Amino acid sequence: MDVFKLAEIKTEIESLRMELMGFAIILIMLFHLGVLPFGECGVDIFLFLSGFSMYHSLSRNDNIVKFYRKRLLRILPAYLIIAIPFFFLKTYTIDEFLLKITNLSIVFQGEMGGWWFITMILLCYLLAPLMYRVLKKMDVGGAGLYVLSSFVGMYRSRRKS
Numbered sequence: 001m002d003v004f005k006l007a008e009i010k011t012e013i014e015s016l017r018m019e020l021m022g023f024a025i026i027l028i029m030l031f032h033l034g035v036l037p038f039g040e041c042g043v044d045i046f047l048f049l050s051g052f053s054m055y056h057s058l059s060r061n062d063n064i065v066k067f068y069r070k071r072l073l074r075i076l077p078a079y080l081i082i083a084i085p086f087f088f089l090k091t092y093t094i095d096e097f098l099l100k101i102t103n104l105s106i107v108f109q110g111e112m113g114g115w116w117f118i119t120m121i122l123l124c125y126l127l128a129p130l131m132y133r134v135l136k137k138m139d140v141g142g143a144g145l146y147v148l149s150s151f152v153g154m155y156r157s158r159r160k161s
Contacts, residue, residue: 013052021049043117050121054128055135064129071125079118 013020024045031039058067083101091097099105103119106112 013049014056017049017053021046024049047120047124050124051128054124055132058129058132062129062132067129068125075118075121083115 024042027036027039027042027045029039030036031042054067057070061067080101087097087100091100096105099108100113100115103115106116106119
Protein backbone atom coordinates (compact mmCIF):
# COMPACT_ATOMS: atom_id res chain seq x y z
CA MET A 1 0.00 0.00 0.00
CA ASP A 2 1.25 3.45 -0.90
CA VAL A 3 2.54 5.59 1.99
CA PHE A 4 0.39 8.50 0.82
CA LYS A 5 -2.74 6.32 1.03
CA LEU A 6 -1.81 5.40 4.61
CA ALA A 7 -1.48 9.10 5.46
CA GLU A 8 -4.94 9.74 3.97
CA ILE A 9 -6.46 6.87 5.98
CA LYS A 10 -4.79 8.19 9.16
CA THR A 11 -6.22 11.67 8.52
CA GLU A 12 -9.70 10.25 7.91
CA ILE A 13 -9.62 8.17 11.10
CA GLU A 14 -8.38 11.17 13.11
CA SER A 15 -11.15 13.38 11.72
CA LEU A 16 -13.84 10.83 12.63
CA ARG A 17 -12.33 9.51 15.88
CA MET A 18 -14.87 11.09 18.26
CA GLU A 19 -17.81 10.00 16.12
CA LEU A 20 -16.44 6.44 15.91
CA MET A 21 -15.92 6.36 19.69
CA GLY A 22 -19.48 7.57 20.17
CA PHE A 23 -20.71 4.83 17.84
CA ALA A 24 -18.67 2.27 19.80
CA ILE A 25 -20.14 3.48 23.09
CA ILE A 26 -23.67 3.22 21.70
CA LEU A 27 -22.97 -0.37 20.56
CA ILE A 28 -21.67 -1.24 24.03
CA MET A 29 -24.66 0.34 25.77
CA LEU A 30 -27.15 -1.43 23.49
CA PHE A 31 -25.34 -4.72 24.13
CA HIS A 32 -25.57 -4.24 27.91
CA LEU A 33 -29.25 -3.33 27.62
CA GLY A 34 -29.85 -6.60 25.77
CA VAL A 35 -30.88 -4.89 22.53
CA LEU A 36 -27.90 -6.08 20.45
CA PRO A 37 -26.26 -9.51 20.63
CA PHE A 38 -22.99 -8.23 19.09
CA GLY A 39 -22.20 -5.07 21.05
CA GLU A 40 -18.83 -6.36 22.19
CA CYS A 41 -17.47 -5.24 18.81
CA GLY A 42 -17.89 -1.74 20.24
CA VAL A 43 -15.12 -2.60 22.71
CA ASP A 44 -12.90 -3.65 19.80
CA ILE A 45 -13.59 -0.36 18.00
CA PHE A 46 -12.93 1.61 21.17
CA LEU A 47 -9.65 -0.22 21.88
CA PHE A 48 -8.52 0.18 18.26
CA LEU A 49 -9.16 3.92 18.37
CA SER A 50 -7.42 4.19 21.75
CA GLY A 51 -4.40 2.34 20.36
CA PHE A 52 -4.44 4.53 17.27
CA SER A 53 -4.51 7.65 19.45
CA MET A 54 -1.73 6.36 21.71
CA TYR A 55 0.49 5.63 18.71
CA HIS A 56 -0.01 9.07 17.22
CA SER A 57 0.42 10.75 20.59
CA LEU A 58 3.77 9.00 21.03
CA SER A 59 4.80 9.81 17.45
CA ARG A 60 4.33 13.51 18.22
CA ASN A 61 6.15 13.34 21.57
CA ASP A 62 7.71 10.11 22.83
CA ASN A 63 8.35 11.38 26.37
CA ILE A 64 7.11 8.39 28.37
CA VAL A 65 6.68 10.25 31.68
CA LYS A 66 4.53 12.90 30.01
CA PHE A 67 2.55 10.17 28.21
CA TYR A 68 1.81 8.28 31.46
CA ARG A 69 1.00 11.45 33.43
CA LYS A 70 -1.44 12.67 30.77
CA ARG A 71 -3.28 9.34 30.62
CA LEU A 72 -3.43 8.78 34.37
CA LEU A 73 -4.70 12.31 34.98
CA ARG A 74 -7.38 11.70 32.36
CA ILE A 75 -8.63 8.35 33.69
CA LEU A 76 -7.97 8.07 37.42
CA PRO A 77 -9.94 11.07 38.77
CA ALA A 78 -13.16 10.07 37.00
CA TYR A 79 -12.63 6.40 37.87
CA LEU A 80 -12.00 7.11 41.54
CA ILE A 81 -14.94 9.53 41.87
CA ILE A 82 -17.28 6.77 40.67
CA ALA A 83 -15.48 3.68 41.96
CA ILE A 84 -14.70 4.64 45.56
CA PRO A 85 -18.31 5.21 46.66
CA PHE A 86 -19.50 2.23 44.61
CA PHE A 87 -16.94 -0.22 46.01
CA PHE A 88 -17.03 1.21 49.51
CA LEU A 89 -20.78 0.66 49.71
CA LYS A 90 -20.59 -2.80 48.10
CA THR A 91 -17.67 -4.35 50.00
CA TYR A 92 -17.29 -5.37 53.63
CA THR A 93 -13.55 -5.60 54.34
CA ILE A 94 -10.69 -3.25 53.47
CA ASP A 95 -8.90 -6.14 51.70
CA GLU A 96 -11.89 -6.81 49.47
CA PHE A 97 -12.26 -3.07 48.80
CA LEU A 98 -8.59 -2.78 47.73
CA LEU A 99 -8.86 -5.85 45.50
CA LYS A 100 -11.92 -4.42 43.75
CA ILE A 101 -10.78 -0.79 43.41
CA THR A 102 -7.44 -1.86 41.90
CA ASN A 103 -9.06 -4.59 39.78
CA LEU A 104 -6.64 -7.11 41.29
CA SER A 105 -9.69 -9.25 42.01
CA ILE A 106 -9.39 -10.30 38.34
CA VAL A 107 -5.98 -11.83 39.10
CA PHE A 108 -6.49 -13.17 42.63
CA GLN A 109 -10.17 -14.15 42.63
CA GLY A 110 -10.85 -14.67 38.93
CA GLU A 111 -13.70 -12.14 39.04
CA MET A 112 -14.28 -10.32 35.79
CA GLY A 113 -16.64 -7.60 36.93
CA GLY A 114 -17.92 -4.58 35.06
CA TRP A 115 -14.72 -2.63 35.76
CA TRP A 116 -12.43 -4.86 33.66
CA PHE A 117 -12.14 -2.20 30.96
CA ILE A 118 -10.19 0.13 33.27
CA THR A 119 -7.64 -2.64 33.84
CA MET A 120 -7.48 -3.33 30.09
CA ILE A 121 -6.95 0.29 29.09
CA LEU A 122 -4.35 0.86 31.83
CA LEU A 123 -2.48 -2.21 30.59
CA CYS A 124 -2.61 -0.80 27.07
CA TYR A 125 -1.26 2.52 28.36
CA LEU A 126 1.50 0.69 30.23
CA LEU A 127 2.58 -1.28 27.14
CA ALA A 128 2.02 1.41 24.48
CA PRO A 129 5.44 3.12 24.72
CA LEU A 130 7.24 -0.25 24.48
CA MET A 131 5.10 -1.37 21.54
CA TYR A 132 5.59 2.02 19.87
CA ARG A 133 9.37 1.71 20.10
CA VAL A 134 9.28 -1.86 18.73
CA LEU A 135 7.01 -0.88 15.82
CA LYS A 136 9.12 2.20 15.08
CA LYS A 137 12.21 0.00 14.58
CA MET A 138 10.42 -2.46 12.26
CA ASP A 139 10.05 -2.12 8.53
CA VAL A 140 6.56 -1.92 7.05
CA GLY A 141 6.36 -5.69 6.43
CA GLY A 142 7.42 -6.56 10.00
CA ALA A 143 4.98 -4.07 11.49
CA GLY A 144 2.20 -5.44 9.27
CA LEU A 145 3.00 -8.99 10.38
CA TYR A 146 2.97 -7.86 14.02
CA VAL A 147 -0.44 -6.21 13.64
CA LEU A 148 -1.84 -9.18 11.69
CA SER A 149 -0.65 -11.66 14.33
CA SER A 150 -2.30 -9.49 17.01
CA PHE A 151 -5.63 -9.67 15.18
CA VAL A 152 -5.31 -13.43 14.69
CA GLY A 153 -4.54 -13.87 18.41
CA MET A 154 -7.51 -11.71 19.35
CA TYR A 155 -9.79 -13.67 17.01
CA ARG A 156 -8.60 -17.04 18.35
CA SER A 157 -9.09 -15.95 21.97
CA ARG A 158 -12.66 -14.86 21.18
CA ARG A 159 -13.45 -18.19 19.52
CA LYS A 160 -12.32 -20.13 22.62
CA SER A 161 -14.46 -18.13 25.06
